[in-house]
Amino acid sequence: MVERKEYLQRLLDWKDEQVIKVVTGIRRCGKSTLLGQYQNHLLANGVTEEQIISINFEELEYEHLLDYRALYQYIKERLCSGKMTYIFLDEIQKVPAFEKAVDSLYVKGNTDLYITGSNAYLLSGALATFLTGRYVEISMLPLSFREYCEIAGRSPDQAFAGYLQNGGMPYIAAMDRTQEKVETYLEGIYNTVIVKDIEDRQSRKESDPEKRKVRDIALLKTIARYLASVIGSPVSVKSVTDYLTSGGRKISPNTVNDYMEALTESFVFYPAERFDIVGKQLLKANRKWYMVDLGLRSHILPRKNYDLGFSIENVVYFELLRRGYQVSIGKYAAAEVNFVAQRQGVLTYFQVTADMTAEETFERELRPLRSIRDNYEKIVLTLDRFTVGNYEGIQVVNVLDWLTDYAPHR
Numbered sequence: 001m002v003e004r005k006e007y008l009q010r011l012l013d014w015k016d017e018q019v020i021k022v023v024t025g026i027r028r029c030g031k032s033t034l035l036g037q038y039q040n041h042l043l044a045n046g047v048t049e050e051q052i053i054s055i056n057f058e059e060l061e062y063e064h065l066l067d068y069r070a071l072y073q074y075i076k077e078r079l080c081s082g083k084m085t086y087i088f089l090d091e092i093q094k095v096p097a098f099e100k101a102v103d104s105l106y107v108k109g110n111t112d113l114y115i116t117g118s119n120a121y122l123l124s125g126a127l128a129t130f131l132t133g134r135y136v137e138i139s140m141l142p143l144s145f146r147e148y149c150e151i152a153g154r155s156p157d158q159a160f161a162g163y164l165q166n167g168g169m170p171y172i173a174a175m176d177r178t179q180e181k182v183e184t185y186l187e188g189i190y191n192t193v194i195v196k197d198i199e200d201r202q203s204r205k206e207s208d209p210e211k212r213k214v215r216d217i218a219l220l221k222t223i224a225r226y227l228a229s230v231i232g233s234p235v236s237v238k239s240v241t242d243y244l245t246s247g248g249r250k251i252s253p254n255t256v257n258d259y260m261e262a263l264t265e266s267f268v269f270y271p272a273e274r275f276d277i278v279g280k281q282l283l284k285a286n287r288k289w290y291m292v293d294l295g296l297r298s299h300i301l302p303r304k305n306y307d308l309g310f311s312i313e314n315v316v317y318f319e320l321l322r323r324g325y326q327v328s329i330g331k332y333a334a335a336e337v338n339f340v341a342q343r344q345g346v347l348t349y350f351q352v353t354a355d356m357t358a359e360e361t362f363e364r365e366l367r368p369l370r371s372i373r374d375n376y377e378k379i380v381l382t383l384d385r386f387t388v389g390n391y392e393g394i395q396v397v398n399v400l401d402w403l404t405d406y407a408p409h410r
Contacts, residue, residue, distance in 0.1 A: 025140035143168035167295020
């Protein structure tokens, strides 16, 4: 198993705290494995097997617990009197009204609850309304490039092309792979996310007719392909609607919005808002969308011209999220900064480019950063090593060095 050390440490940081630990993320990014590793750690450090209750709702033997009352009764009968009981509920969204059982277990005392799910609506929506202030969310992503290099046993220069092409799903990085195996595995993940998770989402929204619109899987895949093809470019509901209309399909913006929402709730795409650097406020129009795994992107897009710069930009976006930043797209007058990363009130500006060796490119990438008059850190990330240095306070850093030279923020 691939050990996800940073996520494991986050769980350990919250051990025995009276909050529900919610691990979210796209399917097959390692959530179940993480829970298993954490349970092994508990067993190795004095916790007995009787103190651990672990249920994976994707396993058939737990089908009788898909009723929240049966689930609650099952766990209640197995609580350890006078000792902490560690409760793990994997893919909890399969249990209708699961939050009622979770809340009842939470208030019992001597319970430490860990739940996972593959849909943001099912978890954060239900928890936000029913368990306000009682949970902490740990958002899990596929492997970082640093983790990928460690598992693949290759240097960053050797591994980067494979990471961009095949992505960071843990099983792919660890398996003895051929391209055919990779494609087959990614197809299974993609179809499961698009079909199964959307069905789960629908079943939870039955009471809201306005949210029961995502039924055309072919349309959903078309929108996903379009969003994957325009990574790094501003996108609006209108622009997606216009694209579909130009292909001869009549569709309303409201329907397109619901389908785009479904793709974000299943953690396939992550939207980044635009940020007015002068006014220090978010702008709602024309967000950019990034795909959670470049392997999935390679799988669904036809083989055309390879957009190296946008692929690197996608990698940097998710690495900033892993490092605990709030990430937006910077707007400064008519200029744009790829990312404004904010953490604990401190901003860092990032430009991302594949190559800076051409003078024209060098000037274009530095120009927006030079125009910003505050004293926050400004960084350009590039794949080339010839332009690395400090230019009037603007750091030009090799992106592979930046991706791999990082100590987890604690």
